[in-house]
Amino acid sequence: MNDAVASVQSWKVTLPCTRAEAEALDGEIAAFALMERPPVLMTSEAADDETVWRLDAYFEGKPSPAAIKLLKTLVPSASGTKPLIEALPDEDWVTMSQQGLEPVTAGRFHVRNIASDPELPGYVNLLIEAGRAFGTGQHETTVGCLAMLDRMRQVGMRFRNVADIGTGTGLLAFAALHLWPRAHAIASDIDPVAVEISADNALENGIRLGDGAGRLALVTAAGADHAAIVGRAPYDLLIANILAGPLIELAPSLCALVEDGGTIVLAGLLNEQADGVIAAYRAQGMRLAERSNRGDWPTLRLRKRPSIGWKRPRRINSAARGEAPGFGSI
CATH class of the missing domain: 3.40.50.150 (Vaccinia Virus protein VP39)
Structure with missing residues (x-):
């Protein structure tokens, strides 16, 4: 979403998961939406065993026990596993966590997060590289x-x-x-x-x-x-x-x-x-x-809706109604 990241100590919580659980975590999770700064979730498979997957959750600030408990509900296969919780060095963790994001296509727009990804012919191609602010187009x-x-x-x-x-x-x-x-x-x-x-x-x-x-x-x-x-x-x-x-x-x-x-x-x-x-x-x-x-x-x-009386605002341009006739205009 369109929020910026503050300079605070960052933490990572790692849990094992199945491939099915990893695929179900595509995108951002509604369960964390009410948090002021929800974690960034990333899943990956083990290099030597495609049946073994892991979930890495990046938090701004040390995660609370409630947040870790909520995280474990997303991967039931790890219910009996103790999560690995570690403080991260003072680095650009948003960039690290967002590396490898797939491009997103919506309407006529194709949004890339990595410059080396190819542009998509026939679309408006935008490059929003992972960095210090959220809003890369993935959410x-x-x-x-x-x-x-x-x-x-x-x-x-x-x-x-x-x-x-x-x-x-x-x-x-x-x-x-x-x-x-x-x-x-x-x-x-x-x-x-x-x-x-x-x-x-x-x-x-x-x-x-x-x-x-x-x-x-x-x-x-x-x-x-x-x-x-x-x-x-x-x-x-x-x-x-x-x-x-x-x-x-x-x-x-x-x-x-x-x-x-x-x-x-x-x-x-x-x-x-x-x-x-x-x-x-x-x-x-x-x-x-x-x-x-x-x-x-x-x-x-x-x-x-149109207002009436002396408080009615004036338009910068009288032709700019914001909605063309025939598409719900009053």
Whole structure:
């Protein structure tokens, strides 16, 4: 997902597992989703015996007994095995844990995490190398957002002013600019490391930085609390791929930034959290226009209902409704 990694002591927990258990752990695990910093899970087979597999879980900070107990429930074959728990040296453990990730294809986008992996002809190829920030495209929520944005473009939606709140590596903002190349765009993250990584990734992927049309502005901000974010409002498209709690807490401020008829794409929540998130945004004048699920992770597209009276916001461009006629416009 779109979070950045703090500089804290990292730990690794290793357990044996079967191949079937390893295959079932593909992607990130819903059981850890409510943790502030969930572990990164990696599985691998023994070099000399393909029937022997192992699970390595990388934690930021020493894992609690509850976290280790939860981890063991993912690999029942190791129920009687004592896990190997070790502190890691002060190295870039995110990079180490994400080496060997397979490319991801969603809609027209093909996201690679290793430069040596070949590009896919006929797709928009993006390179987001494993590094100091999360958001490489592997998580189901990021894939869901990429697919949602691509589908919105396919049905003719047009956007001119885009915000990506909690950008992580910048991937979703890059995708939006590929889909709507004349849009103004801004991306933010609470962690300055993520903003630095996003700038590096922008350079790698040919995304121009700056304030003009077709360019991406990057800022460090908690939620939408930044003069540049507020000053560029109202937006006709706002993307937020963060956790359910912050999404609910930020609902008033995010919705206030969106113009009448504008669109918000939300992700980072679990299926059982969707009703609460939807209710929070309905209370701010949004309606659910589309929901797509990838496993336990839904992606929500909401549209802002027109307001009335003197508080009604003015659009930057009256033609930029954020949704083409015939696709659910009020």
